Amino acid sequence: GLKVLEQLLLQHPSVAAGGIHRQIGDRSCLLQKDFVPFLLNFLREQTSQILTNGPSTPAKTPNSKASGSQRTGSERRAGHATSSRVQLFSQRTSASLGSFLTATPDALPARRGRRKGGSSVGASGRQVARDLGRSLAEEEDGKNDSASWSGGRRKRSEVPLVSARSPPSQLNLNNLEEFPPMGAASGWTKSKPSRRINPTPVSAERPLSKPKMCFTSTPVSQSPAARFSSGTSLEAFTAVQEGNLTSVISNSLQEEREMLKKERYSLRISLDPGTPTKPSYTRSASLPAESHLVTCANPTKVSCKKQLECLAQLYSSCIAENLVPNIFLELFFVLQLLTSKGTSTAEDGDSDLEDNERSEGKQYVHNCVYFAVQVLDYQVISQLEKGMLKLLAENERIASFSPTLHERLRQAYESSTAKVSLLLPCSVQSVSFQPETDNRSNFPSDRAFHIFKKQRDIFYELLREWEDNHEKSGWDFERVLGNKIRAMMAHLSATCNHSHFARLFQKQLTQMCKGPIGGGASWGDTPDQDVLNMLGSDNLSRLKRLQERFVVPQSIRGPCPPPSFPGCQQFFRDFILSAGSYQFNQHLMDSLCLKILELNGLTLVEHEHNDGEADMDEQDEKKRFTVVLLSLRLLAKFLGFLVFLPYRTVEQPTRDLQDSAVALRNQTLPVLDVLKLLRQSIRDQRSILTIPWIVEYLSLVDHIAPFLDYYRKVFCLLLLMVLSEDKEMSFLNKLLILAVLGWLFQVPSVPEELFFTTDIRQEGLMMGTVTSAQALDSVPLVDQQLLYTCCPYLGELRKLLASFVAGNGAKNGGFIRKITPTAAESLAPKTSVTQRKLQVELEQAFFHNQPPSLRRTVEFVAERVGSNCVKHIKATLVAELVQRAEVMLQDKVKEEDANHDKLLEEVCTHLYEEGAQALIKGREFCKKKGPEAVRVLLPEETSAAVLNSAEDIAVELATEKACGWLSANIAALIKREVKATFSRMLKVPGLPLPGEDALESRRDCPPGCQHCAPFPSQIINEIKDVLCVAVGPRDEDEVIDCLWLECLLGRLSQTLRCRKFMCPTSEQQLAKCTVELASLLVSDRVPLNLGIKPPEKSSERLRVKNNPTYGLLKLLLSVWKEDFGTPVPVQLMFSKKNMGYLAEVQHREWDLFLFILNGLVEHELMRTGEVESCLRSLRELPWPSVSN
């Protein structure tokens, strides 16, 4: 049937695109399945040799891998028919190419450019190269996770058969055996003889979906042959020849084949110079060197215009109707044609040589450019990003081939404001410690808490190490960090801290990677693009030099990179892989799911602006949407990574394995019900938020998952989103969805047949949508910036154009036309809740006619005030109760060393009654604070009645929230706090109890204190020196000046009076030291320098009077009494050690001891009774038997 259509097209090129589409539409299923891939591959084949700029852009159509027959058992019957068909087509195909193959078999692998037309070898080589490309890309991408991502190329035994495929146009489309409905086929494997859907190969290779291995990235000096595994191409070659010999030629097919041949011929004339074996069609290494060649594209030299126009129309329609898997891929292809250099160095210099090849090559370029310009003319390009528009508008080829298009582009450029700037990279930041989630009360035990404390630090240590080193060569994540991570996991398991760590991990992930390039400065792949932007076309020579320096490999990768973890994301992925912890992964998935659901459900847009603030609100909403969308995509990517991680295989499983795996896994439930969420999002018109993250999630599927019933439904639904015409949806929203979906269908593990073979009718879907207040699709939320952030690979288009840069095309003039994407306002009425109570209804009604900001404000205030209320109660009432409990406990603990638990229980029960006050106080708090906040936040002009109602509702909601929580939790809260304090109390008996501490801090400096007293540390130090000398050992003549010591005690007094620098430990130490000092003084151990020698023979009385020790002791007593805030441990004077000093002194010195005893009593430092009991206990000491 299709040939008719094509013939029609060729003969009547005036058929309008719409008309074509109508015809296509009638049979959209079949067309989609077969015609479109045919068309796309056809175009690529025709142009393969000329596309020297950038990677080839094959469509990921079912022919690329042996799409073969992955049929279920029920379908086996069809197997025979299929295989015979394969033979037929392979024969046919070979026939058309046979001459070429036999003519230059040895030249085949030599140059990619030459392989044009070499269908069989091209196909197999393509396959190998594709696999290679994949593994290369993967190796490059994930050097540390070889286990799951790379691990070498896949081997495919079926390679030889790959090339044998059938063109769809030749098939009887109504034959159900050959084209079973999708429902009958569970999927496709690569193990069976493949179905030849396409008559000709696409361009030489199809590394598009794994673009790191692309045309441009291969140094020209390297022979492509080297990339073919030995023998593969040869096998393929022979296989085809065999197929050729054994094939049966069917008449009808033969007929169609002739048709096609004809058509191919005409197109070859139109597009193809027809000299595929010529070495001149090789790619030049130096793009800049070629750039002058572009001028040779001449509109007057185009041949077969009609056919080209017709083809362009057809192609454009396919793109416009979203019949292609990836519109950006097609756009990329078109731009490749536009910028094609075609003939290379052969053309510069002596152009006067009448070389047939060369003129054909030129012809080729003219036609390609003509075709490209024609296609561009059909597309909506005015919405492209400004930098793109600039490059297009400056493109000389467009200017010369289509002045009208050029003019349109120029105008679009001038009016465009859709500038994409590169966001500033963010540096690594930590996740802040939040007491609500992170303090001790969130952990089951002290141990868990302390271990997590360590783990947090270890985690950041690892992160810093990675940050410092991961770019150094030879640094290996697993080798350096693997064991540390696993040790950490072991600790986590031991204390069940996984959920805490998963939260930290997830928060850190979001914080670090929410930027467009995964965060971080040097980690993205944007710098080169940045450079191109900067230079523009104004600095052509500099650009050229730069390009030479880049050496083309890195610069253009094609618009469909495989999923990757750029920048910091790499750390998190590698961490997960190295950890290899089931528990951690599970907790992380839980955490990710919760966050995804939370973000996915956010309202985001309050779409009822009618006044001046609308602009501001819209901006805020856009910003908010962007943040949420990017976070969702990040989280979903990691969720997908974790979910499909256990099933990830390096190789595509064989059909048997796949069948059993599918049977097995069809029984399990998905971790996150993405199908439900997707359906909801379509129904609620929120797909612009949901689809982008679901795509990220799905991009990490393993090879089996897409064949599971569940995910098949998801893919179907997504496909439907591509094909559906949603008039409501804002243009750029739709573009983003198309871009990400297009990318998804090119992801390696997503079967390529999916796009073309999935029968969307199966889903029977397009459920109705509900006009919801939360609808997002119609709101213009996506801008170019977001589009490029989500799809950085779109930048490839710009790079391609920039690398072409011909001339300085920036021109002035043109009118400015404001392009504003149309957006239907969602005016959904709030759903009335009839079942609720009248009050609630009234409340709803109240909000209904008010601006939405009022409701937001009230809800916000209620939420905050309620929460603050609880905090306030904790800080005041509960703290007070706990303090009281402390006093009670202190007393009781001293009384009896009895059962602590019982004691605690008693005290708490006592306090619970008072805890009931919390509700009263809470209500008071809300009643006071709620209205204040509402009044501040609402517009000044709000009427009194509205204000009052709003206040009342806010207070009501806040009270509800706060008191609800309090009544449920107050007792537990009190108990927890009291318990914590109690255990603290028991743990540190030595330290002053908090009660005393409080008393302590109430002591202030004397009025007018200048805080210039010596520091306590200074005084302790000096007293230590005195003690040192006193305790000895010391030199004979070492003495302490009496006056100096007196002065020291004076300064001690000052220091103690000024409270500013005093801390409890200092003061206690001072007290202790001075008591020791007193003991040493009393036992005459301090070698005082008295100044005047005491008269030897004076009376006791005189001696006492003259002995300066008395003065010092007096001073000490006074300091103890007046200046110390803490109790002075004077009883230490009676310790065994100090009494030992005393025991060694001569008899008369006991006077000093008596003096100090008196002093202690006089100064009320000790009571007489206490002194007596101390003295009594002295008797028990082992007194030296020989007493003087």
Next chain:
Amino acid sequence: SIFSQEYQKQIKRTHAKHHTAEAIETYYQRYLNGVGKNAAAPVLLELANEVDFAPSLMARIVLERFLQEKEQAIPSKTLINSMLRDPSQIPDGVLANQVYQCTVNDCCYGPLVDCIKHAIGHEHEVLLREMLLEKNLSFIAEDQLRAKGYDKTPDFILEVPVAVEGHIIHWIESKASFGDESSHQAYLQDQFWSYWNRFGPGLVIYWYGFIEELDCHRERGILLKDCFPTDIVTLRHSMAQR
């Protein structure tokens, strides 16, 4: 401060040597012999000086050994510490004297020195608090943070971050010591990075100076100073002085 730190390093190096079973036994026997001859002589102190070990630590070794013999069990750390703090509790009067003598004569270790260090640290914290108040920078102090349940707490967290010499800081830690390489590494590991991990970048003030090369984490968020910074930019206005 620098001397003390160097001395501590040396002690740390030889620590293991003095804690072998043989060494402990030797020291204990020498102590017993010494006090047997003359209980009033500074036996323990001289022993410590002779073998080049901190007197307090020597006192601890001998005390531990003594108690072990007396109680027939390894004594608890708490008990030892408590006895070192207050030798009056030591059941043997002679040993009590000896231990006390060691403690007061030790310039780097022991409860007395610890207390002095603690006092100095506290005093500098108070000074820093004063300066913050003077500059009108509102902060949350360590004790408040602890009360809220923070697991690791710097001396001060700024409620509103400021920029010091162009670097944003969220917290300030006061260190009344000289920042040499080993102590700084230890602090980084135990404290500074932990603070960073929880509160973001911050400032450390080594009041007694530091080795300049150590100030290499500025970009990453740990800033070193030896005094209160003068180049402070707050959210609203520059406070550059001097």
